[in-house]
Amino acid sequence: xxxxxxxxxxxxxxxxxxxxxxxxxxxxxxLAHSTLADGLEHATALPSPSRxxxxxxxxxxxxxxxxxxGSGGRDNQAAAHRATHLLARCHAASxxxxxxxxxxxxxxxxxxxxxLDSSPE
Numbered sequence: 001x002x003x004x005x006x007x008x009x010x011x012x013x014x015x016x017x018x019x020x021x022x023x024x025x026x027x028x029x030x031l032a033h034s035t036l037a038d039g040l041e042h043a044t045a046l047p048s049p050s051r052x053x054x055x056x057x058x059x060x061x062x063x064x065x066x067x068x069x070g071s072g073g074r075d076n077q078a079a080a081h082r083a084t085h086l087l088a089r090c091h092a093a094s095x096x097x098x099x100x101x102x103x104x105x106x107x108x109x110x111x112x113x114x115x116l117d118s119s120p121e
Contacts, residue, residue: 002079008101033090080107
């Protein structure tokens with residue numbers, strides 16, 4: 001299982017939702033819009049005044065996702081890539097997430113896999 005930390009920044013002009021329900025509503029939106037390919041097993045959320053912090057528990061794909069021996073273990077870049085696309089897709093599909101939070105920012109050093117890069121050639 002891969003664990004990825006992410007956060008969604010609040011929209012400045014939107015009043016903060018009820019902290020007692022905000023985390024559950026955000027997690028429900030993530031679960032509702034995730035797909036089997038995302039491998040989202042579990043998610044937790046913690047609201048703060050300026051953002052919503054998320055922990056995404058992603059199922060690790062088969063052994064092909066492991067780096068060669070001696071290279072430092074799991075391919076964390078692949079987990080970050082899946083989390084980036086999951087958050088972007090869920091933010092676009094969920095009126096609740098779009099209303100409360102700014103669009104997610106890609107993880108640093110994030111590179112799209114071949115075929116998913118939208119830049120013109």
